[in-house]
Amino acid sequence: MREALINCIIHQDVNAQGHIIVERTDDSFVFMNPGMLLVSRQQYFEGGRSICRNPTLQKMFMLLGRAEKAGSGVDKIVSGWQYLGWPHPTVAEEMRPDYVVLTLRLGVKTTQENPSRRPIKKNWRKRQILEFCEKPKSFSEIMDNIGLKDRVSFKRLYINPMIEEGVLAMTEPDNPTSRNQMYVTVQETQKREDAQEGSQEGSQHE
Structure with missing residues (x-):
């Protein structure tokens, strides 16, 4: 070893x-x-x-x-x-x-x-993306972090599947091609949504 x-x-x-x-x-x-x-x-x-x-x-x-x-x-x-x-x-x-x-x-x-090597490496990269996106990150920032250059393949192999799996979310889902689009782990997105809901409920009670 x-x-x-x-x-x-x-x-x-x-x-x-x-x-x-x-x-x-x-x-x-x-x-x-x-x-x-x-x-x-x-x-x-x-x-x-x-x-x-x-x-x-x-x-x-x-x-x-x-x-x-x-x-x-x-x-x-x-x-x-x-x-x-x-x-x-x-x-x-x-x-x-x-x-x-x-x-x-x-x-x-x-x-x-x-098991083939490729799924192992792919899963490792997915974990790396989720850890990196605990705070919203841009598409380019994510690519640079894991060291990939092909934008088309990166989106097809990682970003789109992870969004479909519900583990990664767009900050602007209603406008996928927005120049300000960023990506964040669903856990972080859920925390912010819960906080917003709690704030709204508090305002209603007031």
Whole structure:
């Protein structure tokens, strides 16, 4: 686990969109770092050859005794994971934004039972949007916060479905194309509506 996390840190592309992501699902640990593989998948698992994006970070971890020498980190992850009796780790690449995804499974699953990476990442982004929109935010502010650039895809994949699910609301629902349109989590919207209703009821009693 330690090697997997350090591997994420020293091989991340600091100029790419996104951040390091570590997730614990029901049947796996998932480590995601921005960037793409610099070697083939076979070389990635076999070790012995490594092209490190951040050699200074790698040297720092080596001096701390927290990282192996260049080219031996991933094969140590594999051998350690299999020693514990778990399935062979898998690595995948995702694009737009670019991510290397290392998955350490905790049990044997069929192909049908294995959750795909994309829904996991999508759900993580939805949580990020809801946390960010506890106070009203503009469309551009939300996109910048999660590091996406394609406005059409972002609206189709995230904003519209979340509004339909009732977890996100427009501040001006009667005028969806308003230049002042902002988005807020339904919890925050509900709080404001409750406060307004309470204020109106108080005025009526007066």
